[in-house]
Amino acid sequence: MKQLFIIAITLISFTGFSQSKFEKGMTKGFELWQEGKQWEAANLFERISQAEPDNWLPPFYVAQINVLYSFNEKDETKLTAQLKKAQDFINDAKAISKDNAEILVIQAQLYTAWIVFDGAKYGMTYSQKVAQLYSEAHKLDPSNPRVAFGKVEWDMGTARFFGQDTSSFCEDLKKAAALYETYEPKGPFHPKGGGDYAKQALAENCGE
Secondary structure (H helix, E strand, C coil), X not given: CHHHHHHHHHHHHHHHHHHHHHHHHHHHHHHHHXXXXXXXXXXXXXXXXXXXXCCCHHHHHHHHHHHHCCXXXXXXXXXXXXXXXXXXXXXXXXXXXXXXXXXHHHHHHHHHHHHHHCHHHHHHXXXXXXXXXXXXXXXXXXXXXXXXXXXXXXXXXXXXXXXXXXXXXXXXXXXXXXXXXXXXXXXXXXXXXCHHHHHHHHHHHHCC
């Protein structure tokens, strides 16, 4: 009985230590990112993902950094490497957390990065997939600002591409931007960014 008690205490202590280590690592990763050291942050999140194989957040952030910093990349070799790595970690995150709206959004953004790089080559291949992903994400979590904003921004961009008036999207864009003020992340390290970009897009596209 005494031995079982010692084992139980050891497991509790180890779990507490592991969680504390995870929290410190994630906090450090976000600090690095905020300091403009996004690749150091991505490397740290990758190491955390290896230590926390059942947590979708570390691989999600590895993917997110590689996707977000691909939109301005002009070198196809670098872009391909970044988006391949991002896809690998999206796959890891999906395997851990199914039906996750945040993961669907980052997948949609990955396809969008390819379209932005070469619309003639990738537009036909990925446009329908992007629209479908945002639709699926919206069904899962309609109050999520990244889902709502991503969906309306994509729809607005599609309309603009076909020479259509985009003013009809402004009300939805305004509602999506407002969600950033009310949405509560499900945990301390869950995605919560994008509010400033949404306000900027609202001002640029709708004069608000």
